[in-house]
Amino acid sequence: MERGWAGFSTPETHGKWSLRASATGELVFDNVKVPKSHVFTTVKGLKGPLSCLNSARYGIAWGAIGAAMDCYMSALNYSKERIQFGRPIGGFQLTQKKLAEMITEITKAQLLTWRLGVLKNEHRATPAQISMAKRNNVFMALTIAREARQIHGGMGITGEYPIMRHMMNLESVITYEGTHDIHLLITGMDVTGIAAFE
Ligand SMILES: Cc1cc2nc3c(=O)[nH]c(=O)nc-3n(C[C@H](O)[C@H](O)[C@H](O)COP(=O)(O)OP(=O)(O)OC[C@H]3O[C@@H](n4cnc5c(N)ncnc54)[C@H](O)[C@@H]3O)c2cc1C
Structure with missing residues (x-):
């Protein structure tokens, strides 16, 4: 996945009281189209x-x-x-x-x-x-x-x-x-x- 693709966003989670030194965010997928060129070739399933x-x-x-x-x-x-x-x-x-x-x-x-x-x-x-x-x-x-x-x-x-x-x-x-x-x-x-x- 690449930032900037339609439907893909990465909002940051604010107001944390834990692991405050690192940034935490969500990966949001809303009807994102992934081209075949970006599918893993060697990894199958989960x-x-x-x-x-x-x-x-x-x-x-x-x-x-x-x-x-x-x-x-x-x-x-x-x-x-x-x-x-x-x-x-x-x-x-x-x-x-x-x-x-x-x-x-x-x-x-x-x-x-x-x-x-x-x-x-x-x-x-x-x-x-x-x-x-x-x-x-x-x-x-x-x-x-x-x-x-x-x-x-x-x-x-x-x-x-x-x-x-x-x-x-x-x-x-x-x-x-x-x-x-x-x-x-x-x-x-x-x-x-x-x-x-x-
Ligand atoms: C600081 C931070 C960093 C993180 N970094 C990453 C990361 O790098 N990559 C990543 O993928 N995720 C990351 N996470 C997400 C984390 O893995 C999820 O928060 C976690 O898996 C729980 O999912 P949830 O928050 O949606 O809780 P929910 O799924 O809503 O669960 C809430 C509660 O309900 C219980 N529960 C849910 N379903 C069931 C069930 N079927 N049976 C019994 N109990 C159930 C859970 O055990 C939990 O106690 C991060 C979270 C935090 C806080």
């Missing part, structure tokens, strides 16, 4: 776009771990520096519970995604396995961002720490490249053999 999505979703699975690690590290450092009631807040059991659960979930996600990478190198990773990793890791990162925000107390809402930036960006990531719910349905279809969606 296979091309879907293989592209598979790679992007695999990348997102790793990217989400990075966001989770940044939130965790910030919370860990803050918990050792912030003194309340005469001791670092990292010395309280409830803070340690949050940190211990964060690093456990990060480690589980790393292992899941590392295994997926091994399968991908062997050309054995299935789209459903990639769905599982994307869905799990983004949700894990969002949950960790929220817990990390709590450890930072009121300071956690400021731009002095990376938490809110990750949290807001992850709200896009949980929706794009396949929504959280649709990836769940893909896993459901994978284990039952029955599609719950059209």
Whole structure:
């Protein structure tokens, strides 16, 4: 498709509170005529776009771990520096519970995604396995961002720490490249053999 063709427009999406550093827009097709010269010669059906999505979703699975690690590290450092009631807040059991659960979930996600990478190198990773990793890791990162925000107390809402930036960006990531719910349905279809969606 090329800009300027009749019926094809690309309006920009304004007012975003997530991924604000990048431009986002719609591709609108209204009775567009595509000449044969612009049809892919080697790609048939949806296979091309879907293989592209598979790679992007695999990348997102790793990217989400990075966001989770940044939130965790910030919370860990803050918990050792912030003194309340005469001791670092990292010395309280409830803070340690949050940190211990964060690093456990990060480690589980790393292992899941590392295994997926091994399968991908062997050309054995299935789209459903990639769905599982994307869905799990983004949700894990969002949950960790929220817990990390709590450890930072009121300071956690400021731009002095990376938490809110990750949290807001992850709200896009949980929706794009396949929504959280649709990836769940893909896993459901994978284990039952029955599609719950059209
Ligand atoms: C910042 C940003 C960047 C983006 N970049 C791209 C891009 O580069 N390329 C691209 O192609 N798209 C991109 N998208 C679009 C993104 O992929 C879509 O927003 C996403 O697929 C959801 O589609 P939708 O917004 O139309 O929501 P809808 O399809 O309207 O879904 C709304 C809700 O209903 C649920 N739902 C819908 N259908 C069903 C069903 N059958 N069963 C159960 N639940 C259902 C969904 O899970 C979701 O929770 C981007 C989006 C954002 C926010």
